[in-house]
Amino acid sequence: MSAFEYRHGQLHVEDLPLENIAQEVGTPFFCYSTQAMVNAYNSFSDALAKAGVKGTICYALKANSNQSVIQTLAKAGAGADVVSEGELRRALEAGVDPKKIVFAGVGKKPSEMAVGLKAGILQFNVESLPELEALSAVAQKMGVTAPVAFRINPDVDAKTHAKISTGKAENKFGIDIPSVRNFVEQAKVLPNIAVESLAVHIGSQLTDASPFKDAFARLASLYKELQNAGLPLKRIDFGGGLGIQYKDETPPDLSEYAQAVSEAMQGLDAECIFEPGRFLVGNAGVLVTETIYVKDGTNRRFLIIDAAMNDLIRPSLYDAWHDITPLKQPDANTSLTPCDIVGPICESGDTFATQRPLPEIAAGDLLAMESAGAYGAVMASSYNTRLNAPEILVKGDQYAIVRKRVDYDTLIKQDILPEWLSK
Numbered sequence: 001m002s003a004f005e006y007r008h009g010q011l012h013v014e015d016l017p018l019e020n021i022a023q024e025v026g027t028p029f030f031c032y033s034t035q036a037m038v039n040a041y042n043s044f045s046d047a048l049a050k051a052g053v054k055g056t057i058c059y060a061l062k063a064n065s066n067q068s069v070i071q072t073l074a075k076a077g078a079g080a081d082v083v084s085e086g087e088l089r090r091a092l093e094a095g096v097d098p099k100k101i102v103f104a105g106v107g108k109k110p111s112e113m114a115v116g117l118k119a120g121i122l123q124f125n126v127e128s129l130p131e132l133e134a135l136s137a138v139a140q141k142m143g144v145t146a147p148v149a150f151r152i153n154p155d156v157d158a159k160t161h162a163k164i165s166t167g168k169a170e171n172k173f174g175i176d177i178p179s180v181r182n183f184v185e186q187a188k189v190l191p192n193i194a195v196e197s198l199a200v201h202i203g204s205q206l207t208d209a210s211p212f213k214d215a216f217a218r219l220a221s222l223y224k225e226l227q228n229a230g231l232p233l234k235r236i237d238f239g240g241g242l243g244i245q246y247k248d249e250t251p252p253d254l255s256e257y258a259q260a261v262s263e264a265m266q267g268l269d270a271e272c273i274f275e276p277g278r279f280l281v282g283n284a285g286v287l288v289t290e291t292i293y294v295k296d297g298t299n300r301r302f303l304i305i306d307a308a309m310n311d312l313i314r315p316s317l318y319d320a321w322h323d324i325t326p327l328k329q330p331d332a333n334t335s336l337t338p339c340d341i342v343g344p345i346c347e348s349g350d351t352f353a354t355q356r357p358l359p360e361i362a363a364g365d366l367l368a369m370e371s372a373g374a375y376g377a378v379m380a381s382s383y384n385t386r387l388n389a390p391e392i393l394v395k396g397d398q399y400a401i402v403r404k405r406v407d408y409d410t411l412i413k414q415d416i417l418p419e420w421l422s423k
Contacts (some may be wrong), residue, residue: 002036002039003033003035003036003039003284003314004033004036004047004139004286004368004370006329009328009329010131010318010327010329011325011326011327011328011368013031013033013286013394014033014034014035014394014395014396014397015396016178016287016394016397016398016399017327017396018031018288018327018366019327019328019366020370021288021392021394021399022288022290022327022366025220025390025392025401026405027288027289027290027306027307027366028288028289028290028305028306028307028311028389029055029287029288029389029390029391029392029405030051030061030285030286030287030288030372030373030376030377030389030390030391030392031067031285031286031287031288031391031392031393031399032064032068032069032284032285032373032391032392032393032394032402033279033284033285033394034072034393034394034395034396035395035396036283036284036347036373037069037072037073037076037280037281037284037373038072038073040279040280040281040283040284040354041057041073041076041077041078043075043254044057044242044254044274044276044279044280045057045077047255047257047390048258048260048261048272048274049407050255050258050353051255051258051259051261051262052262053258053262053265053272054271054272055238055271055272055273055274056079056100056122056271056272056273056274057077057078057079057274057275057276058078058079058080058081058100058101058102058273058274058275059073059074059078059079059080059081059275059276059277060081060089060240060275060276060277060278061081061082061083061087061090061091062078062081062083062087062277062375062378063277063278063280063281063282063373063374063375063378064277064281064285064374064375064376064377064378065087065090065281065378066377066391066393066402066403067090067093067094067402067405068391068393068400068402069281069393069402070090070091070094070096071094071241072393073194073280073281073322074091074094074095074096076286078096078100078280079096079097079100079101079102079122080094080100080101080102080103081104081240081275081277082101082102082103082104083104083105084105084112085109085111085112085115085116088101088103088112088115088116088119088121089115090120094282098120098121098122099120099121099122100121100122100381101119101122102114102121102122102123102125102149102199102237102273102275103121103123103124103125104125104151104199104201104275105127106127106128106131108124108131108134108135110134110137110138110412113138113139113146114133116139117138117139117142117144118142119144121147122147122273123147123148123149123196123197123235124146124147124149124151125147125149125150125151125235125237126149126151126175126183127151127174127175127187128175129182129183131333132148132183132187132190132193133190135148135193136190136191136192136193136246139191139192139193140191140192140306144192145192145193145194146192146193146194147194147195147196147197148187148194148195148196148197149195149196149197149198149199149235149237150175150180150184150195150198150199151174151175151199151200151201151237152173152174152175152176152177152180152199152200152218152222153175153177153221154174154177154200154202154214154215154218154219154394155177157174166277167258170195174200174201177218177222180222180226181269184226184229184231184314185266194232195207195231195232195233196232196233196234196235197233197234197235197236197237197273198219198222198226198233198235198236198237199236199237199238199239199273200215200216200219200237200238200239201237201240201241201275202215202239202241203241204241204243204277204278205241205242205243205244205278206242206243206251206252207242207243207249207250207252208252209236209252209253209256209257211240212252212257212260212264213260213262213263213264215236216260216261216263216264217263217264219238219264220236220264220265220266220268223236223268224267224268225268232243233270234270234271235271235272235273236264236265236270236271236273237266237268237272237273237274237275238261238264238270238272238273238274238275239274239275239353240274240275240276240277240279241276241277242257242278242279242357243278243279243333244255244278244282244283244371244374245283246281246320246321246322246323246370246371247321247323258324267372277374278374278375281373281374282362282371282373282374282375283370283371283373284373285371285372285373285374285376286368286369286370286371286372286373287311287312287368287369287372287376287389288327288366288367288368288369289305289306289307289366289367289368289369290305290306290364290365290366290367291303291304291352291361291363291365291366291367292304292305292306292344292362292363293409294361294362294363297389299357300338300339300340301337301338301339301340302339302340302341303339303340303341303342303358303361303367304342304343304344305341305342305343305352305367305368306343306344306345307352307389308343308344308350308383308384308386309343309344309345309350309351309383310345310380310381310382310383310384310386311343311376311380311386311388311389312352312369312372312376312380313378313379313380313381314375314376314379315351315352315353316349316350316351321353322352322353322369322370322371322372323369323370323371324341324352324353324358324367324368324369324370325354325367325368325370326358326359326361326365326366326367326368327365327366327367327368328366330359331359332364333360334359334360334390335360336357336358336359337357337358337359337360338356338357339353339355339356339357339358339361339381340353340354340355341353341358344384345383345384345386346384352369362408377389377391377403382411385408385411385412386403387406387407387408387411388403388405388406389405390403390404390405392402
């Protein structure tokens with residue numbers, strides 16, 4: 001995480017000590033590096049270019065949908081991959097060109113389709129026949145033509161966590177290859193539908209290139225078959241899923257990924273779309289938290305911190321690893337003590353790490369949970385009536401609060417008492 005490093009004994013984000021932000025903002029808070037996001041985008045784009053691949057990089061908003069994050073990547077050249085009307089509206093509000101927006105997801109409602117059609121987005125990734133029929137009806141009513149990509153389920157094991165695998169036959173996503181011909185025939189008779197693309201996305205946090213190669217090869221073969229049969233295809237959507245390093249993973253080298261795309265594109269005259277999310281923002285963010293208490297139990301030591309599973313649910317939901325780093329640089333010879341790092345929520349599942357070796361930590365010490373830029377704040381809740389962790393964006397030696405911490409009055413007043421209770 002080059003944007004986060006120790007300088008003069010303090011963990012910095014770009015040119016700012018994280019402790020300074022903590023003193024002014026309070027903890028817990030998420031902090032994002034502009035430099036890290038832009039560098040990740042440029043490295044992805046450059047790898048494709050070196051492999052001779054031209055295409056549009058559509059940032060997957062589900063990873064982190066803060067408006068400042070979306071706009072930072074849009075200014076770098078990114079489009080948007082959205083999976084809801086809310087994400088679509090966020091992308092448009094952030095200034096993303098509608099012709100660089102892909103609307104994915106298995107459960108688009110007709111009202112959401114209408115918003116996308118009105119905006120004139122690039123394509124709808126269709127995943128079922130009922131969805132295709134619904135899109136046709138909405139487009140016909142509006143008097144427009146819906147640009148469609150069939151999302152293919154290639155039945156490829158992404159070799160990632162079961163809860164974020166999306167390309168196997170038993171997953172809810174996509175159209176199995178043997179059924180695609182039927183979808184094509186149905187699309188021919190449905191009004192206001194233009195099938196322009198094939199898409200695939202087999203999962204998230206892939207650390208092995210072979211599933212990409214298998215899925216891309218099957219997608220390219222199907223593309224050639226359908227194009228030769230007269231379907232006027234012009235785009236291939238390769239999805240996202242490229243992993244990052246959280247612990248000791250070795251994600252595919254970007255050049256290896258780009259080469260897999262290049263090989264799949266041999267002999268094809270098609271535009272390319274890519275939908276990275278985690279890769280662009282995951283290692284661009286940290287969650288900063290304060291140690292409330294150090295509790296020595298019978299068998300282990302607990303560090304009780306002021307961040308909780310409602311702020312960062314990945315460890316509870318996926319047993320995910322996040323490096324945990326003191327903001328003050330420990331001495332090189334400091335001995336390490338195994339600790340359980342836990343939050344204050346009334347659940348044993350509110351645990352960030354078990355028996356994690358750490359230097360001596362005292363109450364009041366600040367810690368950073370690394371690689372928290374993706375699926376952190378965007379998946380947060382107010383469980384236990386806890387206030388949200390604000391989000392901070394840093395650029396050089398400047399920072400801005402890009403989502404503030406609400407107060408208790410605002411949180412509680414979201415609830416509306418019925419008349420029979422308010423009297």
